[in-house]
Amino acid sequence: MNVIRSLLIAAAAAVLAAPPAAAQTAPKLKVGLMLPASGTYAALGTAIENGFKLYVAEQGGKLAGREVEFAQVDDESDPAKATDNVNKLLKRDSVDVLVGSVHSGVAMAMAKVAKDTGTPLIVPNAGAAAVTGSMCAPNIFRSSFSNWQPGYAMGEVVAAKGHKNVVTITWHYAAGDESVRGFKEAFEKAGGKVVKELSLPFPNVEFQALLTEIAATKPDAVYTFFAGGGAVKFVKDYAAAGLKKSIPLYAAGFLTDGTLEAQGADAEGLLTTLHYADDLGTPRDKAFRLAYAKAYKVQPDVYAVQGYDAAQMLAAGLTAVKGDLTRKPEFDSAIENAKIDSPRGAFTLSRSHNPVQDIYLRQVVGKENKLVGVASKALADPGQGCSM
Structure with a gap:
């Protein structure tokens, strides 16, 4: 009898000493990464993924106590496939959170489903106005920029330099059109005039006819938006056409971010505007750049920063609800009110969930986008059409 009693006491003690079941079996957090792994934006997708995973790794592979598991889809930068791709992540992989994408058309499809x-x-890159405009929602956030922001900042810069007549050139899709619109708004507000708006379909890179038209127009300057492989070819073609020496080229910073190695000397001296530069020199940025280079054997760019900050934003929401995503209003509110300690400099979110951030003027020196100064301080996207 005493033996049985002793066994019962021991068993009860073991139960009491054991950690709570919930602590042992906290469900994994499934993050769906929908980024380009092929095509002109593949390198951008890789950098975003690396940045996101670096932050998670720095937290020991967990956010708010939940181990992070990834499901991934190559979105191919194809808006026509975007709805099917995002539904794969939601229905096939049962992800808890969506992160993506680079292409604005793809991101708009993701935003509709979300x-x-x-x-x-x-959204760790795509700057489509609608995402934090007419499609805004409590559960949709951006860790990057709106297309309007770098364009608007550069419009102010170009006007301040005394240029009066400008030609713009870009791909004809949301990112390019909205970047040009932001530039034009600021430039013409300051007294300048956009005399011609040139475009070609994404991802076409046959620039020669348009470069000939620029040469014939003889503007004071050119403003452009291109990124990825298209940015490499445009910079090289612009220089080869002899335009770099005669007509100054200004751009949203994507023209020279992640592309300088391939652009080589043709990019030297170019001025761009963006929410990041290669030599900010802050302790936060230095630590990030060192950690990224150690992990991936390459230097980070703006896309890596945006991925890293997307993970920071997710962590802010999860920490507030102790990892419980069923507490959606609290989760959303925590991200909305967070101050993100970014390598680019601390930023907050606007009412429509777009970063309110400094936009820097940078100049290409060798293989870096060197900081010249702040083009626009704490620039907030107007969030037109957002009803939140």
Whole structure:
């Protein structure tokens, strides 16, 4: 009898001493990464993924106590496939959170699905106005920029330099059109005039006819938006046409971010505007650049920063709800009110969930986008059409 009693006491003690079941079996957090792994934007997708995973690794592979597991889809920068791709992540992989994408058309499709399903979405690049404009929602956030922001800042810069007549050239899709619109708004507000708006379909890189038209127009300057492989070819073609020496080229910073190695000397001296530069020199940025280079054997660019900050934003929301994503209003509110300690400099979010951030003027020196100064301080996208 005493033996039985002793066994019962020992068993009860073991139960009491054991950690709570919830602590042992906290469900994994499934993050769906929908980024380009092929095509002109593949390198951008890789940098975003690396940045996101670096922050998670720095937290020991967990956010708010939940181990992070990734499901991934190559979105191919193809808006026509975007809805099917995002539904694969939601229905096949049962992800808790969506992160993507680079291409604005793809991101808009993701935003529609996220808004319809209530799934948290963090956009780590695509700057389409609609995402934090007419499609804004409590569960949709951006860790990057709006297309309007770098364009508007550069419009102010070009006007301040005394240029009066400008030609713009870009791909004809949301990112390019909205970047040009931001530039034009600021430039013409300051008394300048956009005399011609040139474009070609994404991702076409046959620039020669348009470069000939620029040469014939003889503007004071050119403003452009291109990124990835298209940015490499445009910079090289612009120089080869002899235009770099005669007509100054200004751009949103994507023209020279992640592309300088391939552009070589043709990019030297170019001025661009963006929310990051290669030599900010702050302790936060230095630590990030060192950690990224150690992990991936390359230097980070703006895309890596945006991925890193997307993970920071997710962590801010999860920490507030102790990892419980069923507490959606609290999760959303925590991200909305967070101050993100970014390598680019601390930023907050606007009412429409777009970063309110400094936009820097940078100049290409060798293989770096060197800081010249702040082009626009704490620039907030107007969030037109957002009803939140």
